[in-house]
Structures are given as structure tokens and as C-alpha cells.
Amino acid sequence: MAQSVVYADLKFAAGPSSTVPDDDDSPYENVPLGPVTAAPSPAGLLLLLVVLLVAVVALAACYWQVSRSLQDTARVHESEQGRLSQELRVREQSLEQTQLELAWAREELQRAWHDGNISQMELKSRNAELGHTQQELAVLQEAMQVVQGRLNVSESTVSTLRACMNSGIHLGTNVSTFVNNMNSGINCTLTKFANDTKLRCEDAPEQWLAIQRDLDKLQEWRMGT
Numbered sequence: 001m002a003q004s005v006v007y008a009d010l011k012f013a014a015g016p017s018s019t020v021p022d023d024d025d026s027p028y029e030n031v032p033l034g035p036v037t038a039a040p041s042p043a044g045l046l047l048l049l050v051v052l053l054v055a056v057v058a059l060a061a062c063y064w065q066v067s068r069s070l071q072d073t074a075r076v077h078e079s080e081q082g083r084l085s086q087e088l089r090v091r092e093q094s095l096e097q098t099q100l101e102l103a104w105a106r107e108e109l110q111r112a113w114h115d116g117n118i119s120q121m122e123l124k125s126r127n128a129e130l131g132h133t134q135q136e137l138a139v140l141q142e143a144m145q146v147v148q149g150r151l152n153v154s155e156s157t158v159s160t161l162r163a164c165m166n167s168g169i170h171l172g173t174n175v176s177t178f179v180n181n182m183n184s185g186i187n188c189t190l191t192k193f194a195n196d197t198k199l200r201c202e203d204a205p206e207q208w209l210a211i212q213r214d215l216d217k218l219q220e221w222r223m224g225t
Contacts (some may be wrong), residue, residue: 151214 117195
């Protein structure tokens with residue numbers, strides 16, 4: 001703007017002024033007048049270039065530092081991500097193993113519960129069998145006491161008869177009849193006892209053997225008499 005103003009001044013100054021200039025017709029009426037600036041010197045331009053170069057170098061250094069920091073951060077992030085991924089896989093494997101163990105424990109618990117129910121049922125059945133066996137044993141003991149009493153009476157009678165026979169008293173036919181009747185009574189008693197008690201060898205083997213021994217003794221005594 002300043003150079004154009006100077007050029008306009010020189011252009012209009014070269015023409016002849018025939019008349020007095022009119023203030024209203026002047027083209028520079030509203031143009032502000034100011035000092036004319038000189039062209040920049042080479043030293044200033046060089047200084048400006050140096051400043052710009054230093055600024056560019058500083059910006060490049062900052063950019064390099066920021067890029068290096070971002071790269072380091074990215075590497076750290078990748079390493080941390082890999083570690084977390086591996087830890088996650090380990091946790092997933094551990095969780096799967098725990099789930100398998102839990103399923104196995106549930107199966108074992110169900111099996112144990114089933115076995116426990118079966119054991120309780122078997123225990124109840126065994127208790128019932130034991131009660132029945134105890135009842136049969138009580139009946140058998142009562143019957144054995146009855147038989148034992150009758151055997152004692154028979155042995156006492158036989159002892160009395162033998163004593164009489166040894167002392168010279170001959171009873172003859174009466175003694176034989178009495179002995180036969182006694183043997184028949186014993187046989188009937190033993191038969192009725194066996195039918196009433198319904199002894200089984202597997203139920204009470206010791207009692208059965210004892211009664212069998214007593215029967216054998218009675219049989220031997222009957223054969224001897």
C-alpha cells in the first residue's frame with residue numbers, strides 16, 4: 001500500500017499544474033500519510049532462516065522422542081497383553097479342570113447316596129431277619145428246656161429201674177411194658193417237638209447238633225435196654 005501511494009504521488013507530480021488544485025477533487029483525500037519502510041536486509045533473512053531451522057530441528061527431535069515413547073509404550077502394551085492372554089488361558093484351563101472335578105464329585109455323591117440308601121434297606125432287612133431268628137431261638141430254647149426236663153425224668157426212672165434190677169427184684173413183663181411205653185412216649189415227644197419247632201440246620205446249627213446228640217443218646221439207651 002505504501003509503495004502504491006508513492007507511485008501515485010510521483011505520477012501526479014510529473015504533470016503540469018495549470019490550475020489551483022481543488023481540495024474536493026484530490027484523489028488522496030482519505031489516504032493516510034505514513035513513513036515509508038525500507039526492504040529487509042539479508043542478515044535479517046538469514047537470522048530468520050536460522051530460527052526457522054532451529055524450530056524445525058526442535059520439532060523433529062520432539063517428534064522423534066514422542067514416536068520412540070509411543071513405540072516403547074506399544075511394545076509394553078503388547079507384552080502385557082500377551083501375559084494377560086496367557087494368564088487368561090491358564091485360568092480357563094483351571095476352570096475347566098475344576099468343573100470336571102465338580103462333576104466327578106457330584107457323581108460320587110449321588111453314587112454314595114444311592115449306596116447309602118441300599119445299605120439302609122439291607123440293614124432294615126437284616127434287622128428283621130435277626131428279630132425273626134431271635135424269636136425262633138427263644139421258641140427253640142423253651143422246647144429244649146421241656147425236652148431236657150423230660151430227659152431228666154426219664155434218666156431218673158431208668159436209674160431207679162436199674163437199681164431195682166441189680167438188687168434182685170425181677171419185674172418181668174411189667175418192667176418191659178413200662179420201658180416200652182416210656183420209649184414210645186419219648187419218641188412221640190421228640191417227634192412232636194421236631195414238628196412244632198420246625199428246626200432247620202441253617203437257622204440254629206449248634207442247637208440242632210445238641211438235640212441230635214441227645215437223640216442219639218436216647219436211641220443208644222433204648223437199644224441197650
